[in-house]
Amino acid sequence: MTIGELIDFYLSIQQPGNLVGFTDLYGDEIESLKEAIQTHYGSQEAWIALPEADELPEELAKRAERLAGSYKDWKG
Secondary structure: OOOHHHHHHHHHOOOOOOOOOHHHHHHHHHHHHHHHHHHHHHHHHHHHOOOOOOOOOOHHHHHHHHHHHHHHHOOO
16 A cells, blocks of 8 residues: 555545544544554654655555455445
């Protein structure tokens, strides 16, 4: 997963209007991923400043892809 894909995923889960939102169901996992990203990069500004085509480190990518898969299932 690239930085750009992670940003797109994060923006897509912030969509309001659902009675039970994805973030309500997976909030703990989302927060855990945010903390792992901050720990790895040091700050949100640091990883957002990276080129969108850059790949996430494998451990972070797996976590993000698992959440993205859950989101796809939730939407479907």
